[in-house]
Amino acid sequence: MPKVTAEYRAAKRDEIIDAATRCFAAKGYQRTSMADIIDEAGLSAGAIYGHFAGKKELFAAAAGKVLEARQSxxxxxxxxxxxxxxxxxxAVLIEGIRRVPFSGVIVQLWAEAAVDPEIRELVAGVLSRIRETVRTHLAEWAAAAPGRVDGDPDAWAHRVAPVVIGLAPGFMIQRVVAPGFDEEAYLAALPEMLPH
Incomplete structure (x- = not known):
């Protein structure tokens, strides 16, 4: 039997994540079943479960893929x-997230995280990575011009990163539930309202 390469496994994993993303976008997180994902991927259940333990892990992997693209x-x-x-x-993070087919499902996932400890743990892991990415960029910006912020740039970035990240859920919730929400105006206002 031929040996499966790491590249092949990674490509198959990405293929499964993409199929799951399409399912989540079409049906939402709760209404998507593993059978839906298996059908969409066109693979056997064993092939899917050989890479992912279940739907929650798949959603975390999809969110992680989105985050990696935003970091790039x-x-x-x-x-x-x-x-x-x-x-x-x-603004760069939000622009990228809104291009993701299942961005509306993220709001559903946050709601589930409030009542499901396993989902909360997955969401917290992704959020931690986002916070660190934003913190790093804020610290670089603050350090590039002394006097931009009071005190140490790293300490400032640590305090401010959760506030800056909080602007993304506001965008996503309004996008999903507020009729006539002006996405472009929101994105244009971000650089205006935050320090520059």
Whole structure:
């Protein structure tokens, strides 16, 4: 029997995550079953479960993939220029998240995290990674020009990162439930309202 390469396993894993993402986007988190994901992927149950323990782990993997793409976007936007301002950092994250097919499902997942400890743990893990990404970018921005913030740039970034991140749920909730919500105006206002 031929040996399966790491590249093959990684590609198959991505294929499964993409199938799950399409299912979550179409049906929402709660209404998506593992059978739906198996059908969408066109693989056997064993092939899916060989990579993921279940739907919760798949959703965490999909969210992690989204986060990695946002981290790459932030790095690309920061390359060869002054660090992004706090408003630019969160605008880049939100712009990327809104392009994801299942971004509306994220709001559902937050609600589930309030009552399901396992989902809460998964969401907390992703949130921790987002917080660290934002904190790093804020600290770089604050350190690039002494006097921008009071005190140590790292300490400032640690305090401010949760506030900056809090702007993303506001965007996503309004996008889902507020009729006539102006996404472009919200994104344009972020660099205006945060220090620059």
């Amino acid at each position: 976007e932030l790095a690309a936007r920061s390359a060869d220029r002054e660090p992004l301002s706090p408003g630019e950092v969160i």
